[in-house]
Amino acid sequence: MPSHNNQQNLDKSHYVIRGGIEGRNRLRILSRVMWPSTLHLLQRAGIRPGMVCLDIGCGGGDVSCELARLVGPHGRVIGMDIDEVKIDLARKEAAASGIPNLEFRTCNLSETSPEPEFDFIYARFLLTHLPEPSAFLAKIHQALRPSGTLVVADIDFRGYFSYPESASVARYVDLYTQAVKRRGGDPNIGPRLPALLSAAGLTEIQMSVTHPAGLDPEVKLMTPLTMENIADAVVAEGLASRTEIDQTRRGSLSIRVYPRHHRLHAARVRDLGPPPSSVAVRNVFGTVAECRRYRWRELTH
Ligand SMILES: C[S@@+](CC[C@H](N)C(=O)[O-])C[C@H]1O[C@@H](n2cnc3c(N)ncnc32)[C@H](O)[C@@H]1O
Numbered sequence: 036m037p038s039h040n041n042q043q044n045l046d047k048s049h050y051v052i053r054g055g056i057e058g059r060n061r062l063r064i065l066s067r068v069m070w071p072s073t074l075h076l077l078q079r080a081g082i083r084p085g086m087v088c089l090d091i092g093c094g095g096g097d098v099s100c101e102l103a104r105l106v107g108p109h110g111r112v113i114g115m116d117i118d119e120v121k122i123d124l125a126r127k128e129a130a131a132s133g134i135p136n137l138e139f140r141t142c143n144l145s146e147t148s149p150e151p152e153f154d155f156i157y158a159r160f161l162l163t164h165l166p167e168p169s170a171f172l173a174k175i176h177q178a179l180r181p182s183g184t185l186v187v188a189d190i191d192f193r194g195y196f197s198y199p200e201s202a203s204v205a206r207y208v209d210l211y212t213q214a215v216k217r218r219g220g221d222p223n224i225g226p227r228l229p230a231l232l233s234a235a236g237l238t239e240i241q242m243s244v245t246h247p248a249g250l251d252p253e254v255k256l257m258t259p260l261t262m263e264n265i266a267d268a269v270v271a272e273g274l275a276s277r278t279e280i281d282q283t284r285r286g287s288l289s290i291r292v293y294p295r296h297h298r299l300h301a302a303r304v305r306d307l308g309p310p311p312s313s314v315a316v317r318n319v320f321g322t323v324a325e326c327r328r329y330r331w332r333e334l335t336h
Contacts, residue, residue, distance in 0.1 A: 050164050051214045051268040052261070054118040059095040061264050062121075064253050066097035072247050072296075073098060073159070073188070077105065079241075080186045080300035085109040086154040089178065092116055092161030096125030096139060102157065103129075103137040114139045115149070144171055149178035159188045162228070166219030172235035179303040185237055186300045191225035194246065194295025203286025207262050210269050210283070217272045225297030237301035245296045258287040 052058055066073075082088075084107040090099040093114030103112040116122050119141045126139045144165075156175055162168040175185060192212050197204040215222040224231075225244070232240050248254065262284040269275050275283070 049166060049218045049220070050117070051211075051218050051220070051265050053264040053267060055120040056124070057264060058118065059121050059124050061260050062094040062097060064256060064260065066095075068253050068257060069247060070101075072245055074101070076186060076188065076243075076298050076300070077102070077157070079243075080155070080184055082106065082155060087152055087180075088112045088155040088157065089149060089153045090114040091144065091149075091156060091158045091175065092164075093122075093125065093139070094118070095121050096129060096137075098157060098159060099125065099137055099139070100129060100132065100134055102155075103134045106136065106155075108136060110136060112137045113149075115142045115144070115147075117141070117143045144174070148174050151178055151180060153178050154180055154183045155186070156183065157186045160190065162187060162231070163189050163215065163222060163224045164218070164220045168221070168224065168227075168231055169234060172231055172237075176235045176237060176303055181303055183303050184300055185232070185303070186298070187228055187232070188296055188298040189224050189228060190222065191295045191297060192222040194225075196246075197287075201287060203283045204258065206275075206279075206283045207258060207287050210274055210280075211261065211265060213274050214265055214268045214272055217274075218268065225295060228297055228299050232299060232301045237303060239302040240299060241301070242297065242299045245298065247296060255289065259284045262287065 052061070082102065082105050084105070086106045087110060088102045088106060090096070090102060090112060093099045093116050096114045096116075099112050099114035103110070106112060114122070114125060114137065116125075116139075122139045122141045129137045129139070145167075156179055158175070162171065165171050179185060192208055192215075195204070195208045212222045221227065229240055229242055262280060266277070266280045269280060270277060
């Protein structure tokens with residue numbers, strides 16, 4: 036399969052992780068593992084009843100459902116994703132749970148510009164897969180109402196750690212990193228996010244860095260599960276054989292590991308004028324969770 040660097044109109048092949056039912060099942064576990072820290076982020080970013088929300092690249096809609104509960108009957112949530120199988124499953128699950136204020140749409144974000152109707156837009160683990168995250172952020176900025184909030188959570192695979200150290204985990208990180216890069220994404224996009232958001236014209240950027248971890252078996256499961264779910268892309272890109280993938284998957288089974296997550300929220304503010312053409316973002320990062328507040332005026336003079 037060819038690589039997709041610089042591709043303007045994406046089909047699903049830029050996405051290295053399996054879609055469909057298998058992809059959905061992986062996301063279900065991911066969402067359970069992530070939920071405490073996701074809820075904390077949503078609350079810090081100011082989610083509240085009555086808001087109109089977009090969960091973009093929503094996958095199986097796990098966070099969309101929680102957003103719908105958080106905004107309540109006077110609010111509304113739309114989940115969008117390129118994968119029609121996951122969207123179909125998400126619709127059925129939302130209907131079975133009786134969540135009325137939630138709608139799912141299949142859409143390719145490279146071909147769609149959402150209407151400017153949202154108070155709150157959430158994008159988790161999506162930008163890392165896009166060859167042109169800046170173009171996407173410019174669109175998303177336009178989809179926010181003035182004073183609306185964008186929340187982005189994405190990864191930095193260089194932060195992957197395991198104890199004890201493991202050759203299988205190191206190989207998994209290497210294969211994941213190479214596969215995402217070959218398809219035009221950035222597996223280490225986390226630290227780039229403040230500059231990307233600023234360049235898209237967002238303001239009031241706040242950031243935290245987390246290293247989700249846990250002692251229960253599902254946390255350990257995420258690495259072998261993701262190894263299996265990227266196997267098609269890894270083989271198609273000629274990075275490893277099926278046999279090596281199986282060895283790597285088995286070797287990482289009992290080891291607890293996680294990548295570093297960078298989480299940002301930022302506002303669309305009506306009266307600050309056009310975004311700067313270039314922005315220096317300083318002193319934003321830390322190796323432990325930290326949060327600071329900047330205005331781009333402060334950053335740019
Ligand atoms: C790692 S998953 C994250 C799903 C969800 N945000 C979550 O955290 O559970 C990334 C999602 O982005 C979707 N996606 C990737 N490229 C897309 C595009 N161009 N348009 C719409 N969705 C896309 C994939 O189908 C996948 O469901």
